[in-house]
Amino acid sequence: MEPLLISRTGPATDDLAAALEAKLAPVAPTVSTPDLDWNWSDDLDAWASDLHSQIDTDRVAVCTWKAGSAPRPLAERTPDDWVLDVEAELATWVLAIGAAARSCTSGGSVVVVVERPSPLDADGRTAELTVAEGLVAFTRSAALVHGERNVRVNVVTTALFTAPDDLLGLAPPLPSFPGTVKHEVAGAVRSLWSEDACGISGTVVRADGGRSW
Amino acid sequence: MVSEPKVVLITGASGGVGRGIALACGAAGWTVWVAARRAEQGAAVAAEVDNAGGVGRYVACDVIDPASVEAAVAAVMSESGRLDGVVHNSTSGRSSQAQPFDEIDLDTIQDQVAVSVRGLYLLARAALPALRESAGSMVVTTSEAGFEGKKLLAGYAMVKAAQRGAVRGLAREWGPLGVRVNAVAPLAMTEAMHRAFASEPAMEARVKTRIPLGRVGDATEDVGPVVHFLLSDAARYLTGQTLMADGGSCQIT
Numbered sequence: 001m002e003p004l005l006i007s008r009t010g011p012a013t014d015d016l017a018a019a020l021e022a023k024l025a026p027v028a029p030t031v032s033t034p035d036l037d038w039n040w041s042d043d044l045d046a047w048a049s050d051l052h053s054q055i056d057t058d059r060v061a062v063c064t065w066k067a068g069s070a071p072r073p074l075a076e077r078t079p080d081d082w083v084l085d086v087e088a089e090l091a092t093w094v095l096a097i098g099a100a101a102r103s104c105t106s107g108g109s110v111v112v113v114v115e116r117p118s119p120l121d122a123d124g125r126t127a128e129l130t131v132a133e134g135l136v137a138f139t140r141s142a143a144l145v146h147g148e149r150n151v152r153v154n155v156v157t158t159a160l161f162t163a164p165d166d167l168l169g170l171a172p173p174l175p176s177f178p179g180t181v182k183h184e185v186a187g188a189v190r191s192l193w194s195e196d197a198c199g200i201s202g203t204v205v206r207a208d209g210g211r212s213w
Numbered sequence: 214m215v216s217e218p219k220v221v222l223i224t225g226a227s228g229g230v231g232r233g234i235a236l237a238c239g240a241a242g243w244t245v246w247v248a249a250r251r252a253e254q255g256a257a258v259a260a261e262v263d264n265a266g267g268v269g270r271y272v273a274c275d276v277i278d279p280a281s282v283e284a285a286v287a288a289v290m291s292e293s294g295r296l297d298g299v300v301h302n303s304t305s306g307r308s309s310q311a312q313p314f315d316e317i318d319l320d321t322i323q324d325q326v327a328v329s330v331r332g333l334y335l336l337a338r339a340a341l342p343a344l345r346e347s348a349g350s351m352v353v354t355t356s357e358a359g360f361e362g363k364k365l366l367a368g369y370a371m372v373k374a375a376q377r378g379a380v381r382g383l384a385r386e387w388g389p390l391g392v393r394v395n396a397v398a399p400l401a402m403t404e405a406m407h408r409a410f411a412s413e414p415a416m417e418a419r420v421k422t423r424i425p426l427g428r429v430g431d432a433t434e435d436v437g438p439v440v441h442f443l444l445s446d447a448a449r450y451l452t453g454q455t456l457m458a459d460g461g462s463c464q465i466t
């Protein structure tokens with residue numbers, strides 16, 4: 001069965017899809033009204049239903065990357081920024097992770113790829129960390145539920161888009177930090193998809209050169 | 214180290230864990246602003262704070278509404294003249310509604326995100342100027358669910374973990390400003406837990422079995438003092454942490 005990658009479109013996604021030899025299922029359209037009154041169902045229900053119908057494989061990756069956001073302190077974000085950067089992200093990816101876990105065939109493996117800045121690199125990244133930790137826990141819940149039919153669900157965290165130019169403290173253990181889509185990230189996903197990882201579920205693999213702990 | 218009396222605002226303090234935190238801070242002689250939507254219950258807890266030895270005040274606050282949160286902080290500054298600490302404890306009324314993972318209702322999760330996560334953001338944003346002035350601190354009430362995940366409460370687990378992410382990020386952002394940010398993950402008997410135990414008697418034994426200390430905590434005696442500590446000067450070198458006030462139920466490695 002051909003693996004499936006659920007993600008936004010863009011160069012990094014294209015690289016990941018190519019490295020994984022996966023078919024791409026694009027995520028929901030942009031949120032129509034990014035304000036505090038935005039109703040999740042209005043923009044996402046139809047897409048979520050359609051997404052379920054696209055998943056018929058034993059290997060699914062859900063890549064939650066949102067490239068190109070500059071660091072910005074939380075208190076400087078407007079409520080509309082907040083909705084777009086945090087609430088819309090959580091809404092979109094909760095649906096995608098839910099669809100992936102539910103529709104992955106028995107015995108299969110779902111890997112959720114999440115950009116998660118390391119504790120040392122979190123300045124101005126509170127919004128990203130909020131989303132990342134939420135998705136990690138949601139994935140863990142998915143693993144608890146779908147492990148019953150032998151579907152494994154894990155997380156790969158990355159630092160590709162949020163690594164600062166000037167790193168605090170010690171250099172990461174691996175000089176390749178923050179790594180590449182093609183090697184470090186795709187390699188971690190393939191490992192978790194493989195039978196070698198048959199005993200691993202509900203866990204987080206940090207594909208960030210050892211930067212986080 | 215003895216902390217000077219402080220002025221703190223606690224959201225969702227009209228009952229449960231929030232009430233316990235309010236009473237613990239009141240017992241230390243602090244001024245406690247009980248921020249909640251339920252005026253009658255909020256005023257009652259404020260009166261209990263008075264009786265505990267502190268100064269209790271009620272302020273109306275809907276944590277998902279920016280204007281309401283800003284007004285609450287402004288009310289504190291207007292009457293008390295300072296704000297040393299804020300606790301974001303509000304939780305969606307739908308938090309304890311069990312839902313099978315594959316049948317999660319989007320509206321329910323959205324409500325939980327609004328109260329637990331947006332509320333944290335709005336409170337942080339509104340309180341930061343005052344907390345900078347007082348070299349104060351923020352505490353967020355999270356849950357072991359955010360570490361473990363939950364089969365029937367996946368939305369709740371998600372928002373509680375998201376809160377920890379926010380705490381860690383804010384600790385990094387606000388540390389240079391002299392403001393600390395921490396979280397507490399309590400396990401305490403609340404009205405919601407009483408209802409849950411009543412509806413599923415086996416749950417009580419199951420929950421207690423996993424707690425090394427053998428009992429579910431008390432909001433005022435077991436959780437409140439931990440939050441009081443985090444808000445106090447005794448914790449002045451502590452930021453970005455989550456303290457598990459859960460009798461050892463969820464031991465983080």
